[in-house]
Amino acid sequence: xxxxxxxxxxxxxxxxxxxxxxxxxxxxxxxxxxxxxxxxxxxxxxxxxxxxxxxxxxxxxxxxxxxxxxxxxxxxxxxxxxxxxxxxxxxxxxxxxxxxxxxxxxxxxxxxxxxxxxxxxxxxxxxxxxxxxxxxxxxxxxxxxxxxxxxxxxxxxxxxxxxxxxxxxxxxxxxxxxxxxxxxxxxxxxxxxxxxxxxxxxxxxxxxxxxxxxxxxxxxxxxxxxxxxxxxxxxxxxxxxxxxxxxxxxxxxxxxxxxxxxxxxxxxxxxxxxxxxxxxxxxxxxxxxxxxxxxxxxxxxxxxxxxxxxxxxxxxxxxxxxxxxxxxxxxxxxxxxxxxxxxxxxxxxxxxxxxxxxxxxxxxxxxxxxxxxxxxxxxxxxxxxxxxxxxxxxxxxxxxxxxxxxxxxxxxxxxxxxxxxxxxxxxxxxxxxxxxxxxxxxxxxxxxxxxxxxxxxxxxxxxxxxxxx
Amino acid sequence: xxxxxxxxxxxxxxxxxxxxxxxxxxxxxxxxxxxxxxxxxxxxxxxxxxxxxxxxxxxxxxxxxxxxxxxxxxxxxxxxxxxxxxxxxxxxxxxxxxxxxxxxxxxxxxxxxxxxxxxxxxxxxxxxxxxxxxxxxxxxxxxxxxxxxxxxxxxxxxxxxxxxxxxxxxxxxxxxxxxxxxxxxxxxxxxxxxxxxxxxxxxxxxxxxxxxxxxxxxxxxxxxxxxxxxxxxxxxxxxxxxxxxxxxxxxxxxxxxxxxxxxxxxxxxxxxxxxxxxxxxxxxxxxxxxxxxxxxxxxxxxxxxxxxxxxxxxxxxxxxxxxxxxxxxxxxxxxxxxxxxxxxxxxxxxxxxxxxxxxxxxxxxxxxxxxxxxxxxxxxxxxxxxxxxxxxxxxxxxxxxxxxxxxxxxxxxxxxxxxxxxxxxxxxxxxxxxxxxxxxxxxxxxxxxxxxxxxxxxxxxxxxxxxxx
Numbered sequence: 002x003x004x005x006x007x008x009x010x011x012x013x014x015x016x017x018x019x020x021x022x023x024x025x026x027x028x029x030x031x032x033x034x035x036x037x038x039x040x041x042x043x044x045x046x047x048x049x050x051x052x053x054x055x056x057x058x059x060x061x062x063x064x065x066x067x068x069x070x071x072x073x074x075x076x077x078x079x080x081x082x083x084x085x086x087x088x089x090x091x092x093x094x095x096x097x098x099x100x101x102x103x104x105x106x107x108x109x110x111x112x113x114x115x116x117x118x119x120x121x122x123x124x125x126x127x128x129x130x131x132x133x134x135x136x137x138x139x140x141x142x143x144x145x146x147x148x149x150x151x152x153x154x155x156x157x158x159x160x161x162x163x164x165x166x167x168x169x170x171x172x173x174x175x176x177x178x179x180x181x182x183x184x185x186x187x188x189x190x191x192x193x194x195x196x197x198x199x200x201x202x203x204x205x206x207x208x209x210x211x212x213x214x215x216x217x218x219x220x221x222x223x224x225x226x227x228x229x230x231x232x233x234x235x236x237x238x239x240x241x242x243x244x245x246x247x248x249x250x251x252x253x254x255x256x257x258x259x260x261x262x263x264x265x266x267x268x269x270x271x272x273x274x275x276x277x278x279x280x281x282x283x284x285x286x287x288x289x290x291x292x293x294x295x296x297x298x299x300x301x302x303x304x305x306x307x308x309x310x311x312x313x314x315x316x317x318x319x320x321x322x323x324x325x326x327x328x329x330x331x332x333x334x335x336x337x338x339x340x341x342x343x344x345x346x347x348x349x350x351x352x353x354x355x356x357x358x359x360x361x362x363x364x365x366x367x368x369x370x371x372x373x374x375x376x377x378x379x380x381x382x383x384x385x386x387x388x389x390x391x392x393x394x395x396x397x398x399x400x401x402x403x404x405x406x407x408x409x410x411x412x413x414x415x416x417x418x419x420x421x422x423x424x425x426x427x428x429x430x431x432x433x434x435x436x437x438x439x440x441x442x443x444x445x446x447x448x449x450x451x452x453x454x455x456x457x458x459x460x461x462x463x464x465x466x467x468x469x470x
Numbered sequence: 471x472x473x474x475x476x477x478x479x480x481x482x483x484x485x486x487x488x489x490x491x492x493x494x495x496x497x498x499x500x501x502x503x504x505x506x507x508x509x510x511x512x513x514x515x516x517x518x519x520x521x522x523x524x525x526x527x528x529x530x531x532x533x534x535x536x537x538x539x540x541x542x543x544x545x546x547x548x549x550x551x552x553x554x555x556x557x558x559x560x561x562x563x564x565x566x567x568x569x570x571x572x573x574x575x576x577x578x579x580x581x582x583x584x585x586x587x588x589x590x591x592x593x594x595x596x597x598x599x600x601x602x603x604x605x606x607x608x609x610x611x612x613x614x615x616x617x618x619x620x621x622x623x624x625x626x627x628x629x630x631x632x633x634x635x636x637x638x639x640x641x642x643x644x645x646x647x648x649x650x651x652x653x654x655x656x657x658x659x660x661x662x663x664x665x666x667x668x669x670x671x672x673x674x675x676x677x678x679x680x681x682x683x684x685x686x687x688x689x690x691x692x693x694x695x696x697x698x699x700x701x702x703x704x705x706x707x708x709x710x711x712x713x714x715x716x717x718x719x720x721x722x723x724x725x726x727x728x729x730x731x732x733x734x735x736x737x738x739x740x741x742x743x744x745x746x747x748x749x750x751x752x753x754x755x756x757x758x759x760x761x762x763x764x765x766x767x768x769x770x771x772x773x774x775x776x777x778x779x780x781x782x783x784x785x786x787x788x789x790x791x792x793x794x795x796x797x798x799x800x801x802x803x804x805x806x807x808x809x810x811x812x813x814x815x816x817x818x819x820x821x822x823x824x825x826x827x828x829x830x831x832x833x834x835x836x837x838x839x840x841x842x843x844x845x846x847x848x849x850x851x852x853x854x855x856x857x858x859x860x861x862x863x864x865x866x867x868x869x870x871x872x873x874x875x876x877x878x879x880x881x882x883x884x885x886x887x888x889x890x891x892x893x894x895x896x897x898x899x900x901x902x903x904x905x906x907x908x909x910x911x912x913x914x915x916x917x918x919x920x921x922x923x924x925x926x927x928x929x930x931x932x933x934x935x936x937x938x939x
Binding site: 104105106107108109129150151153157158161162164165174178179180181182184185186187188189190191192193194195197198200201202206217218219220221237241244245246247248249250289290291292295298299351352353354355382384385386387422423424425426427428429430431435439442443444446447450451453454455456457458469470 | 573574575576577578598619620622626627630631633634643647648649650651653654655656657658659660661662663664666667669670671675686687688689690706710713714715716717718719758759760761764767768820821822823824851853854855856891892893894895896897898899900904908911912913915916919920922923924925926927938939
């Protein structure tokens, strides 16, 4: 727990922020202090609600001078507890919500940190453009949050993570100075790319106040299909085939297992079995193209060839938007559908695509040995090698018993990931939850370099001090 | 000029490198001390020729301990003098030339720093893959060089600069420690992304010894066209239309002016006028697709619509590979064709795409005022807002007179670029040439942050000390 904040700091903060710019009202604070799945309960002496970048600079400047730590929060949708203060000043970006510009010639939107991802999508659509970052939480998740956590999602295969979608940033650095790096250039080779450090820094190197984000054209054709597969090996072979045949037009390639489909059918209303038979694995594939009819043609050819080659057991191409949405609903419910099944150990890992099937095999063998009867629900963005690997308690087992063994079980999974050259946090970040675990797998050389960078930019370690190394 | 290197440092370097691993032979050194356009002549007491990453670590470690500076050189194709030592130890990566791995499932090639870009292309092609970074200098340019300068080229519009193509790096940090960040993951959110700092750092934060690079499928269809345009404004409108209609399938959109075409026809053998009439501007457009026939269809539709809308005066789609090559040859000869025309001020700038036409207008008005009779040859990757803006002496003018006014003229151009939110070095970097100029336009806040990072990682400033801030 952080040391108490001196009273004079609080009065200076109140003075610069004005009446609407702060709160100490427990009711106002409560929703920002509880992580949305109830895993972290925080505490703060003061909620700063800056309206402008200058407000943010004033807050950070006062805190820097006094050595008072700050935790920054966007939409409070993070999954690793990085946004929940434990005694620090809480800086919310919720009032930084202007869309400053949208230029279809530059294919750019300039949005402040508190703008929700859903608002970015709406603004882009009004100009026949698209921001290809989709998250289940997009109604709440904010620009500042997705930048600071380098958010991923379902379109990374084609468009990359948030890092690839940022053209420029404006940020308040830990010393309270405003860095205006809000460029909208596709090329700029004039020294180290400072924005790359802030992207994914989880708020430890400053407060992102606005971002220039890349937009893309709306696609003229889109084909969505579900394929039933005999094995995860076949999924990887099908992915390779799809990427080769469709020349980079594969936008999503998501994997689910039969147990995950069963959970969804059992626990989520309105779900339908996507294919007639039962298959050990399912791939949800989406191909898009600017050329009318092209995505559909590519999908038909891909699936026909894969069926003939025995790579696919069965497949269905969505004939309507409703069918496509039903396929996606099954995928998006893979996590919610587990809830009624009891305690689970969740992992957000990535491995090289070529190792996905090996990972699934090795991890499952290890889990079955370690926790006999456990139910493994693996799904995710297999096109990026990103697996959400969830290990549920045995059917009818005891939640508390299972939960008590989580750390030990996760360690086994993470060790396998590390041995295969993977990452123990593919898209969720480290936050308060995974930093210690990450330190086990990072080389000391790298950790020393990262700490030196943090020390150089935030010598008093006031920004999100509980987060990262 | 750097201080002399102590004799004991030289003998320690010789001992760790072995006989084949170093040279002080003036003939062996000469080609590495002269920039290829004869603009920089360097000097060095010692050429280190490490064969392995461990060799590099030993060299850097010895130099770090002794505080002896190093300049690292790849293929010696840089355009801003960053690779030419002025008294420092010269570390050449030419013997680090193993392709360590190529995995078509991961779509990755792992190549050492001294592997040429052409060799990467060859290795990829053997597996029906493609590394979408093309440079005129690719026979000499190396992996370490393109990473360290974040090289661009003609396919940035679709695939991004080198930064977007790097999955992992191995590097020797300034303290001589080896950082193994040679991952091949598409997603990894476990702290600051150290490789992003090394990309484009021009060797100042360490020596890149190997890289994991993204590969892409070979495209099934490709259409190349040349369009004649009335104005640069029309070029930008055509670009926007092409991006919208082709849904991200536009791979190149290059601009040339009539004077540049005339220079090529006059000064380069075997060039042909691409269209029947004469047009103020020309756009070279390339569309690719994984779907057979799709690129050709998209190109035909785009040009038919643009002709009808009056956006294009005339256009020709290449019917054969030879025709496509002829279009590209005209584009690639825009710079060489200027040589016989006399002295020139060259600029490698970028502006937001929406400002390209404004930039050309404003800069040309300013140049005509400043240097009456000058001939402006602007061309480049307009799809990225990247213009090579060259100002030649008046026809029949005096080279020396023109050259003497270069700095003053460039300042005018750069001021316009800065006012329009652009960059004075879009793809060439800063090197020894542009650092002072860049300092004029960077904010002090940013420069202080970049210097703090450099100081943190290279406290003795031994890596490429003359380069960057």
